[in-house]
Amino acid sequence: MTLAIRVRGLVKTYPARPPVEAVRGLDLEVGVGECFGLLGPNGAGKTTTLEIIEGLLDATAGEVEVLGLKWGANDIEIRSKIGISLQETRLSDKLTVRETVTLFRSFYATGLTPDEAIARVSLEEKSNSYVDKLSGGQRQRLAVATALVGDPELLFLDEPTTGLDPQSRRQLWDVIRAIKERGRTVVVTTHYMDEAERLCDRVAVIDHGKVIALGTPCELIARVGGEHVIDLDIDPASGVRPFAADLAAIPTVNSVREEGDRVTLTASEPHRALPALLDLVRAAGVKIAGLTTRTATLEDVFVILTGRHLRDAE
Amino acid sequence: MSPLWHLTLARFREFYREPAALFWVYGFPLILAFSLGLAFSEKAVPASNVDVMIDPLNSDATESLRAKLANDPGVKVAVHDEATCRKRLRTAKTDVIVVPRAESEGGHEYLFDATRSESVLARNAADRALLRAAHPPTVPPVETPQTEPGGRYIDFLIPGLLGMNLLGGGLFGVGFAVGDMRVRKLLKRFQATPMRRTDFMLSLMLSRLVFTLIDIALLLGFAYLVFGVRVRGNPVVFAVLVVTGGACFAGIGLLLGSRARTMETIAGLVNAVMLPMYVLSGVFFSASRFPDGMQWFVQALPLTALNDGLRAVMNDGANWEALGRPLLVLSLWGTICFALALRFFRWR
Numbered sequence: 001m002t003l004a005i006r007v008r009g010l011v012k013t014y015p016a017r018p019p020v021e022a023v024r025g026l027d028l029e030v031g032v033g034e035c036f037g038l039l040g041p042n043g044a045g046k047t048t049t050l051e052i053i054e055g056l057l058d059a060t061a062g063e064v065e066v067l068g069l070k071w072g073a074n075d076i077e078i079r080s081k082i083g084i085s086l087q088e089t090r091l092s093d094k095l096t097v098r099e100t101v102t103l104f105r106s107f108y109a110t111g112l113t114p115d116e117a118i119a120r121v122s123l124e125e126k127s128n129s130y131v132d133k134l135s136g137g138q139r140q141r142l143a144v145a146t147a148l149v150g151d152p153e154l155l156f157l158d159e160p161t162t163g164l165d166p167q168s169r170r171q172l173w174d175v176i177r178a179i180k181e182r183g184r185t186v187v188v189t190t191h192y193m194d195e196a197e198r199l200c201d202r203v204a205v206i207d208h209g210k211v212i213a214l215g216t217p218c219e220l221i222a223r224v225g226g227e228h229v230i231d232l233d234i235d236p237a238s239g240v241r242p243f244a245a246d247l248a249a250i251p252t253v254n255s256v257r258e259e260g261d262r263v264t265l266t267a268s269e270p271h272r273a274l275p276a277l278l279d280l281v282r283a284a285g286v287k288i289a290g291l292t293t294r295t296a297t298l299e300d301v302f303v304i305l306t307g308r309h310l311r312d313a314e
Numbered sequence: 315m316s317p318l319w320h321l322t323l324a325r326f327r328e329f330y331r332e333p334a335a336l337f338w339v340y341g342f343p344l345i346l347a348f349s350l351g352l353a354f355s356e357k358a359v360p361a362s363n364v365d366v367m368i369d370p371l372n373s374d375a376t377e378s379l380r381a382k383l384a385n386d387p388g389v390k391v392a393v394h395d396e397a398t399c400r401k402r403l404r405t406a407k408t409d410v411i412v413v414p415r416a417e418s419e420g421g422h423e424y425l426f427d428a429t430r431s432e433s434v435l436a437r438n439a440a441d442r443a444l445l446r447a448a449h450p451p452t453v454p455p456v457e458t459p460q461t462e463p464g465g466r467y468i469d470f471l472i473p474g475l476l477g478m479n480l481l482g483g484g485l486f487g488v489g490f491a492v493g494d495m496r497v498r499k500l501l502k503r504f505q506a507t508p509m510r511r512t513d514f515m516l517s518l519m520l521s522r523l524v525f526t527l528i529d530i531a532l533l534l535g536f537a538y539l540v541f542g543v544r545v546r547g548n549p550v551v552f553a554v555l556v557v558t559g560g561a562c563f564a565g566i567g568l569l570l571g572s573r574a575r576t577m578e579t580i581a582g583l584v585n586a587v588m589l590p591m592y593v594l595s596g597v598f599f600s601a602s603r604f605p606d607g608m609q610w611f612v613q614a615l616p617l618t619a620l621n622d623g624l625r626a627v628m629n630d631g632a633n634w635e636a637l638g639r640p641l642l643v644l645s646l647w648g649t650i651c652f653a654l655a656l657r658f659f660r661w662r
Contacts, residue, residue: 054506056662079508086506090498094331095324106320107509130331150507 003065004154004185005030005053010062012048012209022048024209026062030187030202032153035180037200038189039298041308045209046189047087047158053187054084054156067154080108083152085143087159093132097123100131101145108150117149121175137168144175154185161195173199193298203298207306221296224255224304228270229296230277232263238287242280250276255304261289266296266304317509321517325491329525339487340529343479344536347472350598351541354467361390362436365399365408375414379422379444383412386443389436403427409436412444465629472537473624474597477559479529481591481617484563485570485584487522492571493580496660505661515656519564526560547627551637555627558641559620562648566616568655575660591617619643 007028014020023045030036038046051057053064055071055078064071069078091100101114112120118127121141126134134142140160147155157176161169169192176199180186190196196203197217205213205220213220221227234241242263247256252269267273270293281288302308329335366380376393383391394402402408403425409432411425424440427433446454495501504514537543545552570583594608595601595617604612612618623640626632 056502056506076508079506082506084503084506086499086503088499089503091500091503092324092328094328099324099327103320103324104507106317107504107507109508146503 002032003029004032004034004067005036005187006063006065007049007053008063010049010052010064011060012045012052012057013060022209023052023059026206026209026211028204028211030185032185033180033183034201035176035186035188035199037196037203038187038206039191039193039196039203039302040189040206041191044206046206048209049206050156050158050187050189054082055079080150081152082154082156083147083150084156085140085147085158085160087162089143091131091139091142091146094130096128096130097134097142097145098127100142101149104146105149111150112148114149117145120148120178121145122171135168137164137171140164140168140172141175144172148179152184155179155187157186157188159189159191161190161192169195193302197298205298205302205305207302212305213301217298220298220301224266224296224301227296228267228273229294229300230265230267230270230273231290231292231294232265232277232281232288233290234261234263235287235289236261240284240286242284242286246280246284247277250280257304264300266300318513318517318520321509321513322520325517325521326524329521339483339525340532343475343529343533347475347533347537348540350471350475351468351537354471359435361388362410362432362439363408364389364391364436364440365402365411366391366393367399367411367413368393368395369414369416372414372416375416375421379412379414382447383440383443385447386439388439389443400425403433406430406432409433410440412440466541468537468541469543469629470600470625471598472533472541472543473628474621476530476533476556476624477595477617477621478592478597479533480526480556480559480620481563481588483526483529484522484560484565485567485588487525488518488564488567489571489580489584490567490577491518492568493574493577496571496575496662497577499662502662511659515568518568519561522564522567523557523560526556530556543628545628546631547636548633551632551634552624552627554637555620555623555640555644558644558648559616562616562620562644562651565648565652565655569651569658572655572659591615594618596621614643616644616647 005028007026010023010026010028011021012023014022026045026049028049038050040046048057052059053066055066055075066078067081071078095103097118098114101117105111105114105117111117115124115127118124121144123138123141123145126138131139131142144157144160147157160176161172164172173195176186176188180199188196188199200217202214202216203220204211213223215223218227244256244258247253247263247265250265250267251272252267253265253273254268255266257264265273265277274293278291364383366376366383369376380391380393383389392408399408399411403411409426409430413423413425415421415423422444424437426437492501495504534543534545566587567584570587571580574580574583594604594612595615597617601612601618601621602609619640619642623636626636630636
């Protein structure tokens with residue numbers, strides 16, 4: 001696999017009292033043509049990592065190679081080969097969509113025409129609208145268009161769909177898939193697990209400035225113990241509760257997690273685990289309020305790895 | 315598709331598509347010049363207001379004083395009782411009070427405010443009128459009023475307003491623009507592209523220069539049409555002063571906006587730099603009024619240098635000889651600030 005990004009032992013410490021260790025020894029490799037997801041809660045170090053790779057921040061320690069080039073030596077060359085959509089850029093309100101994209105196009109020696117870039121994000125109808133007349137989703141797509149207009153080999157999208165409604169998110173996913181189909185490398189950060197599962201070939205889960213899991217979404221789900229999840233809701237009025245040890249002993253169950261009145265099990269073979277679980281519950285006299293089985297998601301992966309949920313883990 | 319051209323064009327578009335900005339930048343200075351021009355418009359110094367205080371015991375003395383004063387065209391006389399007179403003097407409704415003192419040797423007394431020039435003038439005018447009434451000259455001296463071009467207050471004011479506009483335009487125009495782009499993370503976004511830093515800086519300076527030239531042309535045209543203010547000296551020297559001044563203040567603006575992360579910080583910095591210069595650098599009144607001990611500081615300020623230069627060219631008809639000092643002061647300030655700004659500039 002030819003590497004688009006290679007990161008070794010990346011460390012970023014912000015001077016403060018005490019110093020803030022945003023990234024603590026992070027390794028990462030992204031292959032050419034991959035859509036790679038960086039997942040993690042707010043403050044996990046995703047954006048810091050991304051901005052170091054993008055050349056916007058200096059690393060405290062570690063090696064970063066982008067498209068085989070290094071920051072500090074080939075800055076202009078790297079910048080002309082990558083496209084970036086930042087988390088919270090506010091483009092100029094009183095420029096039109098086309099003027100904005102044209103301005104960004106002028107920074108690159110080669111690239112798409114502004115109209116092509118606008119077409120790739122399906123904003124043709126808004127070409128002549130001022131930026132302040134666009135919806136949140138349209139602004140995000142415009143931000144992606146400014147990233148695309150230099151026809152980059154490597155595209156960084158930092159939380160492209162945060163705060164968007166479901167329809168806008170889906171539109172943006174289509175845009176990203178189309179970029180991927182053209183063989184470009186895409187790095188996306190997100191804290192939406194469903195987004196990562198749908199878009200990414202591989203994901204790295206980042207927490208406390210380190211990669212805590214890496215692989216395809218399926219691999220990660222499989223690694224934490226089966227693709228199936230059983231949620232058992234215990235009636236709050238129930239006096240008795242199943243013992244965790246008993247639950248863990250159920251055939252094919254890989255992990256047990258209790259959260260309030262909900263017990264979540266992962267199981268590789270639910271048809272064997274479920275009858276045993278029901279027997280156990282009945283024998284112990286536990287009253288249950290509900291029982292559901294579902295396919296495991298990256299959210300479950302994150303919770304199992306860290307004991308926290310993605311969205312509320314600040 | 316030159317990036318410099320597109321960056322400059324973007325600055326223009328953002329500017330002229332914001333009507334409120336247009337008003338504050340272009341309309342406001344005109345209104346200021348117009349209202350100040352009206353307030354200080356050229357009239358001959360009006361006749362002095364002289365009050366004669368009623369002497370209840372000696373109405374003849376009162377009437378005699380009134381009649382003598384009324385004979386002089388330089389005096390506008392009124393008669394009031396003591397309380398009214400004193401109140402009118404206190405509130406500057408009148409400039410001097412003449413109190414009949416028939417019993418004294420002088421025959422009357424002047425009450426006036428020695429710190430107010432109108433009051434001193436009125437005392438002199440009243441004194442002259444009464445003296446001439448007592449000793450009429452056989453042939454009074456001939457009086458011929460003269461008006462020197464470029465000597466009016468509005469002639470003094472317009473170069474000061476031009477300087478003030480250049481200062482405000484540079485500081486707000488560049489400092490705020492840069493700060494706003496940093497707050498919006500647009501600078502960071504630009505930093506992530508292969509855009510050349512110099513193109514970006516130059517686009518700020520270029521757009522500022524054009525806005526400034528429009529601004530100066532408007533103000534100067536307005537001052538010419540309404541008040542007849544002209545550039546009496548070398549127009550090339552005038553243009554060089556305007557461009558150098560504009561560039562110098564743009565450099566200071568860039569420095570003020572080079573690191574600040576909030577608009578409040580920039581507003582504070584801009585005001586901290588601008589307001590002292592408004593007061594010290596001779597915009598509304600001559601900077602030479604400040605004490606000698608302060609002059610080294612006042613004269614080192616870029617706006618003082620610019621205002622002095624503009625006044626020399628506009629009012630004294632100066633030529634190249636007026637350019638040296640202002641050019642030196644402005645270039646020094648501009649170059650140092652610009653270099654520091656480039657050194658400290660923060661993109662994020």
